Amino acid sequence: MSLVGNWSYPTNIKFGAGRIKELPEACAALGMKNPLLVTDRGLADLPITQDTLNIMEAAGLGRGLFADVDPNPNETNLEAGVVAYNAGGHDGVIAFGGGSGLDLGKMVAFMAGQTRPIWDFEDIGDWWTRADADVIAPIIAVPTTAGTGSEVGRASVITNSETHAKKIIFHPKVLPGVVICDPELTVGMPKFITAGTGLDAFAHCVEAFSSPHYHPMSQGIALEGMRLVKEYLPRAYEDGNDLEARAQMMSAAAMGATAFQKGLGAIHAMSHPIGAHFNTHHGTTNAVCMPAVLEFNAPVIADRFDLAAAYLGIDGGFDGFRAFVQTMNDSMAIPRKLSEMGVTKDAIPALVSGALTDPSCGGNPIELTEMNVTALFEAAL
Numbered sequence: 001m002s003l004v005g006n007w008s009y010p011t012n013i014k015f016g017a018g019r020i021k022e023l024p025e026a027c028a029a030l031g032m033k034n035p036l037l038v039t040d041r042g043l044a045d046l047p048i049t050q051d052t053l054n055i056m057e058a059a060g061l062g063r064g065l066f067a068d069v070d071p072n073p074n075e076t077n078l079e080a081g082v083v084a085y086n087a088g089g090h091d092g093v094i095a096f097g098g099g100s101g102l103d104l105g106k107m108v109a110f111m112a113g114q115t116r117p118i119w120d121f122e123d124i125g126d127w128w129t130r131a132d133a134d135v136i137a138p139i140i141a142v143p144t145t146a147g148t149g150s151e152v153g154r155a156s157v158i159t160n161s162e163t164h165a166k167k168i169i170f171h172p173k174v175l176p177g178v179v180i181c182d183p184e185l186t187v188g189m190p191k192f193i194t195a196g197t198g199l200d201a202f203a204h205c206v207e208a209f210s211s212p213h214y215h216p217m218s219q220g221i222a223l224e225g226m227r228l229v230k231e232y233l234p235r236a237y238e239d240g241n242d243l244e245a246r247a248q249m250m251s252a253a254a255m256g257a258t259a260f261q262k263g264l265g266a267i268h269a270m271s272h273p274i275g276a277h278f279n280t281h282h283g284t285t286n287a288v289c290m291p292a293v294l295e296f297n298a299p300v301i302a303d304r305f306d307l308a309a310a311y312l313g314i315d316g317g318f319d320g321f322r323a324f325v326q327t328m329n330d331s332m333a334i335p336r337k338l339s340e341m342g343v344t345k346d347a348i349p350a351l352v353s354g355a356l357t358d359p360s361c362g363g364n365p366i367e368l369t370e371m372n373v374t375a376l377f378e379a380a381l
Contacts, residue, residue, distance in 0.1 A: 003183075003247040010152050010258050015181040015251070017243060020052060020142065023094070024059035026178040030138035032092035034062050036085050038105030039097040040069040048144060048185050052096065064088050066108070069097075072275050072282070073104040074161040075118055081108040085137075092138040095176065098197060099148035099282060102141055103156035106174050109137040110156075123155060123170035123359055131171050141176035144185045146236070146249035147197025147283050149204060149257020151179045159276050164350075166272040168359055181254065183247040191237055192284075195332035198233040198249055200283025202226065203267050203290060204256030206325075209308060210301045211263030211363045218262035225255035227312055230324075237332055263363025266293045266355070266376060273354025280341050287334045288341065292380040294322050296372070300365040338381045348377045 004016030012029075014022055027035055037056065043049050044067035053063040066084045069077050085093070085108050095105025111118060113135025120130050141151035150156065155170040189197070205225035208218055229252050235245035270293070271285040294301075298318065306317035314320045326336075335341055343351075352373045355361060361368045 011175050011179060013179045013181055017182060017184045019180055020182045020185060021055060023055050023180060026140050026180060027061055030092060030177045032138060034090050035092045035094050036064040036066055036088060036090040037094040037096050038066045038081060038108055039101040041067050043097050064090055069100050069104045071100050072159045072279055073100050074159040076161055077104055078107050078111060078118060082112050085112045094140045094142060096142045098145035099150050102143060102150035106139055107156045107158060107169060109139045110171060110174050112137055118169060121169050123168040128171045133173055136173045139176040141179045143181060145189060145193060145197040146186055146253040147200040149253045151176060152254045153257050164276045165354055166276045181250050183243055183250045186246045187241055189240060194237050196281045196283035198229060199287035201253040201256040202229040203286035204260045207265040207267055208259035208262045210265055210297055210365050212365045213263045215262040218259040221255050222259035223308055223311060225252045225259060228252035230312055264360040265364035266368060268360035269355040269358040272358050273351045274343055277347055278342050284334060287329050288338055289380050291326050292376055296376055297365050343381060345381060348374060351377055
């Protein structure tokens, strides 16, 4: 089977090895003549980034680059990115990288022409309508990891550096106009990034599948996304040059982010404040939290995971699925406890507060309260 495709759901996606070469055509389609490539510091000098800048330059698109982006991007990174965008007279953004580069790049395009502060557009009610939609710059997304799926999302996660709270900023026009999914760009990922990002995609699918909200399309996408991760993440982890596994994981990442329109849950509600306070890797944190959350949600989700386990080829129904999750974590050197990632017991009250105000908590199949979220953190610690 040829792992190449042109998809129009949930946006225009050019999928396949080597398709980064089509970046100039994507820019032309969105009217970009002087784009700014936004990525994180770790990627800025790597060959995949420099090769992409060379493609831009050869097409007469310049080689504008902004890379002052932290692993958990914040409003300070965003302000600097907006300054660089406006100073360079740019007319669009190429969001390039993992979750941090993609999220920050999308927000630079969103905020470059706005007059209100970023926090006025948090994903609360209809706050997104406060934005001037006419000045949002066009966005091309180019993922270089297979995890967050931010390339197909209408929001970004930005950390408030003063309050240490992660905020979701939403607007329909933040959905990139074109996505280039080229699995060759992920070949160089180290094992711990392959594992953490891949398990982030898995968490998106697990939580979407667990969510009580009605969205059959997302439910089906989440189920198949879990299968792809189960089959191909171990292969990508063991052999980073396995291009088929890399491609299938890139598909799974986009599927997870598409599926979680149905909702997320306690895994992400816990992970967001942990990342904001302790600067942990998001996907790895999700993986550490997942066994405790599965146990907590068992009374409500066991029946549906009995069915999922059969589809995934896992014996033992929900209990077998839960055991599989821990085994997969262990096989990729994922810590078993949050304490192994530096999370401390004295931080639990602040983490609980952050979890209960995180939009993800509303998608958990069991209502989250101060008491049971505290117990969840203690169980995962």
